[in-house]
Amino acid sequence: MVSVVDAVGLLVILGVNSLAAALLTRLFRVRLNTQWGAVLYSVLLTPLVLLVLVLVLGGAGLGPDLGGAAAVIGITILLPLAMGMAFDYFWQPAPEEVELPDRRGT
Template structure:
């Protein structure tokens, strides 16, 4: 029973991280006035926030399964959601040029 809960928390954390990475990528694409600056911010700041979240949930609360290696945890809980989040934003959301932003 505990293993089912651990894997449920794990899948929920991967899903939450993917949504968070997509939202952060979208925010950087809309707010930055550069051609590729959003890529640097998305690849630089998103993993930091996801790392803090991973430490809080899997370390502090002790939830999630034992994946065997810190590298696997980093790849699955940080790398995969960043890649999926950026892909979702790039392929399935309207381009920033098509979005109306309020005037300052």
């Protein structure tokens, strides 16, 4: 049976990983000039960052025992990756639609 502390720890891991995935996806969309480049970087590099975060947060004692490597990858890496990318692509404006102020003095 999962305790309340384990459930809260898992929610913290999911929240941190989703935030990291959304921020990295936005970073790749803003910095890269091609549409597919941002998608490839998001799909290939973001899971590595999420894996490091899971190892750090899980090593700190957060989260329950999920039973196996496939469950850990699915729940703590793939799910937040999908949620973070969906948040950036569907709910945030495209980088080219955002108006930035003029840079004066440079």
